[in-house]
Amino acid sequence: MLKPKPEWYVIQCISWTEENVKSSLFQRRESFWMEDFLLDVYVPTHEVVSTRANWTKSSKMKNILPGYILVNMIVTNESWYIVRNTPNVTWFLWAWNIPVPVSWEELEKLKGKVEENAQNYSNEFLIWDLANITSGPFEGNEWKITEINEKKGLVKMEIDVMGRNTPVELDFAQVKVIR
Numbered sequence: 001m002l003k004p005k006p007e008w009y010v011i012q013c014i015s016w017t018e019e020n021v022k023s024s025l026f027q028r029r030e031s032f033w034m035e036d037f038l039l040d041v042y043v044p045t046h047e048v049v050s051t052r053a054n055w056t057k058s059s060k061m062k063n064i065l066p067g068y069i070l071v072n073m074i075v076t077n078e079s080w081y082i083v084r085n086t087p088n089v090t091w092f093l094w095a096w097n098i099p100v101p102v103s104w105e106e107l108e109k110l111k112g113k114v115e116e117n118a119q120n121y122s123n124e125f126l127i128w129d130l131a132n133i134t135s136g137p138f139e140g141n142e143w144k145i146t147e148i149n150e151k152k153g154l155v156k157m158e159i160d161v162m163g164r165n166t167p168v169e170l171d172f173a174q175v176k177v178i179r
Contacts, residue, residue, distance in 0.1 A: 009093065012068055042071075045061040133157075144158065156169050
């Protein structure tokens with residue numbers, strides 16, 4: 001007889017407890033010897049970076065689907081029972097008492113949404129633009145941008161320190177382009 005293949009299922013849980021449910025499922029999987037049936041748990045999150053008033057950056061993980069997680073599992077009576085009765089799990093996406101797996105198209109669309117929401121800084125900078133430094137120890141100076149790092153949200157500028165050109169990395173929020 002063929003072994004059933006694992007599929008992804010949607011589980012509804014109490015909002016803000018997604019990570020707790022994930023760790024509980026992994027603990028229950030081990031304590032009930034269900035490693036072959038409960039394979040993975042996925043909480044779709046992305047990083048959100050915000051800049052505070054004093055120009056410090058803070059980041060936190062934000063759930064794309066609050067109150068929902070995905071579980072990769074082989075559904076048996078035991079595995080389904082363990083997932084349903086995990087603390088903070090409120091519902092299993094199912095129809096007529098049978099769990100409904102997520103299609104590959106929906107799963108790929110969700111992964112695309114996670115990647116789309118991944119932290120990306122927008123900028124208006126071009127290399128060799130003249131820019132004004134708006135905060136920090138070099139505030140008020142104008143220098144040319146020599147390098148742009150969009151992933152980290154940084155620009156590199158060559159500034160004059162005691163008669164020498166010195167490369168300095170600054171946050172996008174600390175620089176304003178002069179046009």
